Amino acid sequence: MAGRFSRRRMLTVGGAGVAGAVAAGGAGAWARGLMAEEQHGSEAGGAVAFLGEHQAGITTPAQDRLHFVAFDVTTDKRADLVDLLREWTLAAARLTAGHDAGPVGAVNGSPEAPPDDTGEALGLPPSGLTLTVGFGPTLFRDAGGRDRFGIADRKPAALADLPHFRGDALDPATGGGDICVQACAHDPQVAVHAIRNLARIGFGAVSMRWSQLGFGRTSSTSRAQATPRNLFGFKDGTANLKAEDTAALRQHLWVQAGDGPAWMTGGTYLVTRKIRMMIETWDRTSLAEQEAIVGRTKGTGAPLGKRGEFDELNLAATGADGKQVIPADSHVRLAHPDTNGGARLLRRGYNFVDGSDGLGRLGAGLFFMAYQRDPRRQFVPIQTSLARNDAMNEYLRHVSSGLYACPPGVRTADDFWGRALFSS
Numbered sequence: 001m002a003g004r005f006s007r008r009r010m011l012t013v014g015g016a017g018v019a020g021a022v023a024a025g026g027a028g029a030w031a032r033g034l035m036a037e038e039q040h041g042s043e044a045g046g047a048v049a050f051l052g053e054h055q056a057g058i059t060t061p062a063q064d065r066l067h068f069v070a071f072d073v074t075t076d077k078r079a080d081l082v083d084l085l086r087e088w089t090l091a092a093a094r095l096t097a098g099h100d101a102g103p104v105g106a107v108n109g110s111p112e113a114p115p116d117d118t119g120e121a122l123g124l125p126p127s128g129l130t131l132t133v134g135f136g137p138t139l140f141r142d143a144g145g146r147d148r149f150g151i152a153d154r155k156p157a158a159l160a161d162l163p164h165f166r167g168d169a170l171d172p173a174t175g176g177g178d179i180c181v182q183a184c185a186h187d188p189q190v191a192v193h194a195i196r197n198l199a200r201i202g203f204g205a206v207s208m209r210w211s212q213l214g215f216g217r218t219s220s221t222s223r224a225q226a227t228p229r230n231l232f233g234f235k236d237g238t239a240n241l242k243a244e245d246t247a248a249l250r251q252h253l254w255v256q257a258g259d260g261p262a263w264m265t266g267g268t269y270l271v272t273r274k275i276r277m278m279i280e281t282w283d284r285t286s287l288a289e290q291e292a293i294v295g296r297t298k299g300t301g302a303p304l305g306k307r308g309e310f311d312e313l314n315l316a317a318t319g320a321d322g323k324q325v326i327p328a329d330s331h332v333r334l335a336h337p338d339t340n341g342g343a344r345l346l347r348r349g350y351n352f353v354d355g356s357d358g359l360g361r362l363g364a365g366l367f368f369m370a371y372q373r374d375p376r377r378q379f380v381p382i383q384t385s386l387a388r389n390d391a392m393n394e395y396l397r398h399v400s401s402g403l404y405a406c407p408p409g410v411r412t413a414d415d416f417w418g419r420a421l422f423s424s
């Protein structure tokens with residue numbers, strides 16, 4: 001069910017309703033009313049609650065579409081950055097509830113002024129939109145070593161730059177960034193609209209560094225979801241951390257009190273990797289070879305040697321030929337917690353196709369996103385083991401990388417993204 005005020009209803013009640021609400025309690029009260037609204041996100045068109053202990057868009061059942069963006073902060077003024085985060089938070093609360101980005105709206109304002117919403121989502125439901133924010137290492141100290149916003153001493157140790165991994169072919173221009181926003185929705189127009197309006201609001205304080213569209217989730221983050229397939233045609237997300245695994249989420253996903261710094265408690269770290277997939281070469285590889293590379297069967301997704309998708313991997317099993325059933329260089333063996341000191345990830349990636357590459361191939365791949373409690377103990381060991389030995393590497397190229405500290409959720413109407421980071 002869409003929020004009580006859909007974008008369509010805003011249109012039909014016209015400016016009078018908005019003006020009345022603002023007159024009755026001021027713009028703040030209007031925004032607070034919106035933020036407190038009860039929302040339900042179980043259906044494709046519905047709204048996902050914005051307020052909460054953790055940010056939405058992490059354990060939220062992965063939506064079908066992604067627009068991810070990284071911004072560089074162009075102002076040097078801490079107050080301007082804080083103001084922007086406040087404004088973005090209000091806009092995000094409105095957008096995720098299915099409203100226009102600003103209180104006046106796309107078509108109800110003065111004909112003499114630019115509208116406070118761009119309009120392309122008018123008439124569309126909330127579509128499960130979530131907006132999730134993260135802070136990159138360069139927000140704390142820029143490439144020149146400057147502490148622009150007086151927060152260098154608050155930089156989490158876990159936000160240490162990722163090491164170079166074997167085979168990396170990273171383009172720095174399409175990675176990193178001071179602030180990232182992940183917009184996920186069931187309708188691409190809704191996700192793009194949200195990012196576009198945040199960029200519009202940020203004009204003069206941030207500039208867009210890079211962005212990525214994704215069109216098909218490559219993970220499930222809830223047991224209620226079917227496992228989707230990646231562009232190699234394999235089920236992806238079977239052994240993912242899921243929203244229902246609350247004890248495992250505490251252990252592997254959410255920053256706990258005492259992990260430090262205090263402002264990150266309830267938050268998590270996001271690693272992004274844009275991974276080109278050489279699908280044309282893959283498509284000329286035999287089915288048996290593909291399954292040996294992944295370590296699972298293509299049809300059911302079952303581990304090699306097992307029958308069901310969710311059967312446990314038997315990493316010790318050997319066949320009649322004495323060889324390991326799940327090969328030593330298979331992806332799932334090398335990514336498995338038993339190979340990596342128990343490390344697990346909440347993967348939330350998307351397929352992408354960025355046109356073609358001029359060499360007769362699709363510019364296709366997987367925009368890998370993984371949330372975790374500490375990348376030094378999770379993504380880094382897993383990727384080190386994959387980069388060294390994974391048979392899948394022959395078909396992959398990592399072309400961009402990002403690392404972000406995602407603060408805890410916005411808990412009250414007066415709260416805003418990163419408030420604890422900037423409170424003295």
Ligand SMILES: C=CC1=C(C)c2cc3[nH]c(cc4nc(cc5[nH]c(cc1n2)c(C)c5CCC(=O)O)C(CCC(=O)O)=C4C)c(C)c3C=C
Nearest residue numbers: 230234235236237238239240275332335336337366382383
């Ligand atoms: C560093 C982390 C990982 C990267 C990078 C990565 C890239 C990547 N993976 C696939 C396809 C599959 N991955 C699968 C499982 C899996 N992958 C990772 C980590 C990374 N993958 C983990 C931790 C796991 C789970 C391992 C386990 O516990 O068993 C699978 C199998 C299905 C599943 O469990 O999800 C597939 C298929 C691609 C195509 C890719 C890069 C493009």
Ligand SMILES: [Fe+2]
Nearest residue numbers: 236331332335
């Ligand atoms: Fe994987």
